[in-house]
Amino acid sequence: MFVKCQRPRRWHFVQVLFICLILSGIMLCWDKLDSFSFDFASINPFHFGPSFRNSSFTVSRAEGCKFSDHPYLITHTKTCESSNVLLLLFVKSFPQNFARRQNIRLTWGNERYIESELGVSVKVLFALGVHPHLKDRTLIQSQLFQEDQKYHDLIQQNFIDSFYNLTTKLLLQFNWAHTYCSHAHFLMSADDDMLIHMPNLVTYLKQVHQAGIRDFWVGRVFNNTGPVHRKSSKYYVSPDLYPWDRYPTYTGGAGYVVSRDVASRIHQASLTLNATLHIDDVFMGICGSVIGVAPKAHHFFSGEKKSPYHPCIYKQMMTSHGHESDLQEVWRQVTSPEVQKVDSGITGKLYCSIIKLALLCNPFNRNTYPCNPSTIFF
Incomplete structure (x- = not known):
């Protein structure tokens, strides 16, 4: 038994050709915009959320400094001696995540590869606290000292490294950057289970730098979210600590980039805010609200x-x-x-x-x- 196939009519070919021409035109037009593929949506009041200046969330500078006043166990003050650092990239890592850090060193975090193949200076450092379990801490700390003697890329302060101290780890990154690498054109914070396409990122940041863009903050943007008041959730925030019903716009803590001017102002803002809020990406959004900078969504973060x-x-x-x-x-x-x-x-x-x-x-x-x-x- 044979099935009789109907011969395509001429107007079918015309339809296909018309669709292809439209798609081609769209792509050719959009291709010109590809260099700066982030969302410059107009600023609306919800970007900044409540006013944190002179509110219960504001603390004195002396009190604010206490949140980041932890002694360094491991640090490298001369990492950024190079005068032309495109990017300072902090990777948030738990002390016991030795394998993840090594995988990063062998792939996108390999500074020699970045300099030889991409022609720029990128400094990759791992931000750490101390292991939360006292019985394991001594051994793991000894291993961390050995790891750092070999790679010279750990920055560790003496605080318990846990989900509830992520804001403390954020302060570590911005404080260290402000003190030892303030001339880096960009600062990035990322998790240690991230894959960063370094060639694409470097190309993109070079274009942004050459364009002289300020107030630059990109990542995966979250709008119109609010505090969780369910005490069983790890994201629980007390109404006494955060009395407002909505967070300011922020980027997911897994990976975001800010320009040098934003990093400096975020650092200054963090010194006068209540850093007991443990959700680090929300705290970053609050800092952005204080300095009047909202993040822009980059679709491929x-x-x-x-x-x-x-x-x-x-x-x-x-x-x-x-x-x-x-x-x-x-x-x-x-x-x-x-x-x-x-x-x-x-x-x-x-x-x-x-x-x-x-x-x-x-x-x-x-x-x-x-x-x-x-x-x-x-």
């Missing part, structure tokens, strides 16, 4: 999940979250020379648009990169 595995995604990736054990393998994929060829020409751009539409608009891939025209057609 990841949410809580890993980015989809595909060369069309790698071409624009900045960060991907959740890489605890596969970092080296994915790093080889994202830096393969073949990635740069995947969307060459009109055919390649159409191919990648279809792939990204399928991957990013899939409900199972939510909380990676958003499904919108900026991510699909760039």
Whole structure:
């Protein structure tokens, strides 16, 4: 039995050609905007939330300094001796995460690779407290001293390293940067399970720097969120500590970048705020509110999940979250020379648009990169 196939009519070909021309036109127009692919949405009152100046959240400078007044157990005061540091990148790491730190050193955090292949100076440091369990602390601390003697990239203060001291770790990063590396053009904070596409990030930050952009703060932006008052949640915040019903706009703590001018002002603002709020990314948002700077959303800074595995995604990736054990393998994929060829020409751009539409608009891939025209057609 044979099935009779209907011959395509001429107007079908015209339809396909018309759609291709429209998509091509959109991509060619948007391609000119690709260098600065962050969302400059107009500022609205919800970006800054409540006024924290002269409120119950404000403390004296003497009291504010106590939140970060922890002695250093390991530090390196001459790391940033180079006068032209593009990026100071702090990786938040728990003391026991030796394997994660080593994977980073072998991949995107390799400073020699960055300088030789990308032609810029990026300083990668790991921010640490002390192990929370006293019985394990002595051994792990000894191992940390040995690790640092070999790599010279640990910055550790004497506070308990736990989820509830993440704001203390944020203060460590901004205080150290202010004291020892204030000339770095950008400061980045990231988790130790992140994959950072260093070639893409360096290219992007060089363009931002050359354009002279100030008040620069990009990452995965969260709007219109509020405190959790359920005491069983680790995100619980007491109404006495935070009496307002909404947080200011902030970026997820897994990975964000600020310019040198913002880093300096964040540091100053943090010295007069109540840092007992343990949710570090929200505290960062409060600091931003105080200095009048709101973050901008960069669509290829990841949410809580890993980015989809595909060369069309790698071409624009900045960060991907959740890489605890596969970092080296994915790093080889994202830096393969073949990635740069995947969307060459009109055919390649159409191919990648279809792939990204399928991957990013899939409900199972939510909380990676958003499904919108900026991510699909760039």
